[in-house]
Amino acid sequence: MENLVAGYVMVDVPFQISGLDVRLVTGARVEKNIQLLNSFTVTDDRVNVNRDIVDILPAFNLIVRPFENLNIRTSASQTLARPSLREFAPFQFYDFGLQATVSGNPNLVRALIQNYDLRVEYFPSAGEVLSAGVFYKRFENAIEETLFPQQSELVRSYANASGPANNLGVELEVRKSLGFFGGVMRDFMVSVNAAFIDSRIIVQQAGVNDERSMWGQSPYTINTTLSYFNPSTRTAVTLAYNTYGRRIIQVNLVGVFQGDPHVYELPRHVIDFSVIQPFGDALELKMSIRDLLNQSLKWEQNGALIQSNIRGMGVSLGLGYRM
Numbered sequence: 001m002e003n004l005v006a007g008y009v010m011v012d013v014p015f016q017i018s019g020l021d022v023r024l025v026t027g028a029r030v031e032k033n034i035q036l037l038n039s040f041t042v043t044d045d046r047v048n049v050n051r052d053i054v055d056i057l058p059a060f061n062l063i064v065r066p067f068e069n070l071n072i073r074t075s076a077s078q079t080l081a082r083p084s085l086r087e088f089a090p091f092q093f094y095d096f097g098l099q100a101t102v103s104g105n106p107n108l109v110r111a112l113i114q115n116y117d118l119r120v121e122y123f124p125s126a127g128e129v130l131s132a133g134v135f136y137k138r139f140e141n142a143i144e145e146t147l148f149p150q151q152s153e154l155v156r157s158y159a160n161a162s163g164p165a166n167n168l169g170v171e172l173e174v175r176k177s178l179g180f181f182g183g184v185m186r187d188f189m190v191s192v193n194a195a196f197i198d199s200r201i202i203v204q205q206a207g208v209n210d211e212r213s214m215w216g217q218s219p220y221t222i223n224t225t226l227s228y229f230n231p232s233t234r235t236a237v238t239l240a241y242n243t244y245g246r247r248i249i250q251v252n253l254v255g256v257f258q259g260d261p262h263v264y265e266l267p268r269h270v271i272d273f274s275v276i277q278p279f280g281d282a283l284e285l286k287m288s289i290r291d292l293l294n295q296s297l298k299w300e301q302n303g304a305l306i307q308s309n310i311r312g313m314g315v316s317l318g319l320g321y322r323m
Contacts, residue, residue, distance in 0.1 A: 139165040144215035165201035290314035
């Protein structure tokens with residue numbers, strides 16, 4: 001059982017410094033979380049956990065506007081990530097896709113995350129933005145999925161990292177109309193969001209330090225969208241592309257496997273397409289195609305391909321009516 005009671009206080013204060021428009025948004029959230037677990041392990045040992053924790057999560061945002069269409073934002077905050085009940089409870093089940101037994105870990109504790117961000121935003125016109133920012137995140141007790149070899153089988157479970165983790169990154173965003181080309185191009189808009197992250201965590205396993213990126217953290221992510229909207233027919237067409245860098249999908253114990261023990265998910269390119277056509281004020285037809293390229297999802301360990309599957313392309317057609 002889990003209970004969460006929370007409240008927050010926030011102030012939003014605009015003011016001026018030497019003629020500059022400045023806005024301060026700050027406050028704090030207070031959370032009281034109770035996690036109760038009464039269960040048994042696979043060997044029928046009783047497990048009783050009663051965690052009652054109060055967290056104060058402050059946040060600070062300062063926005064400076066040196067010019068009409070330019071913002072400089074800086075922010076700092078404390079956040080957290082709690083283990084889900086599935087990660088927390090010690091019950092086991094067999095995952096046929098991974099060919100491993102999955103088990104929760106009742107010893108998990110929440111992860112605390114410190115976030116720092118500095119961003120510059122420029123708004124050329126309505127609906128458009130050009131922005132660049134740097135960010136830093138520090139994780140304490142980061143929760144990671146881990147494989148534990150036990151006798152003749154693998155057990156997939158979850159564990160708190162024994163050392164702090166640090167993510168340092170750069171994020172770029174562009175949302176721009178193509179109307180400057182003239183003609184029909186005024187109905188097109190392109191959006192690009194790209195992030196490049198240096199992730200570092202040092203974990204001690206059996207007396208050996210393992211320095212690597214965090215579980216599930218890609219060194220880069222790229223998302224682009226080309227959209228079209230016809231004001232007269234209200235036809236909306238969207239073509240989206242995204243990809244990500246090679247990332248750890250399963251953390252393994254150092255020294256148990258030779259070489260690099262971790263399992264990595266390889267980069268994959270995804271293209272989605274959708275068309276929305278309203279008819280009158282109440283009827284709307286939508287067609288979407290998910291994952292046009294239908295590339296294989298590939299996992300590798302120590303340079304060898306260990307698993308590959310195809311998720312399949314999805315096509316949907318829907319008709320909506322609003323009363």
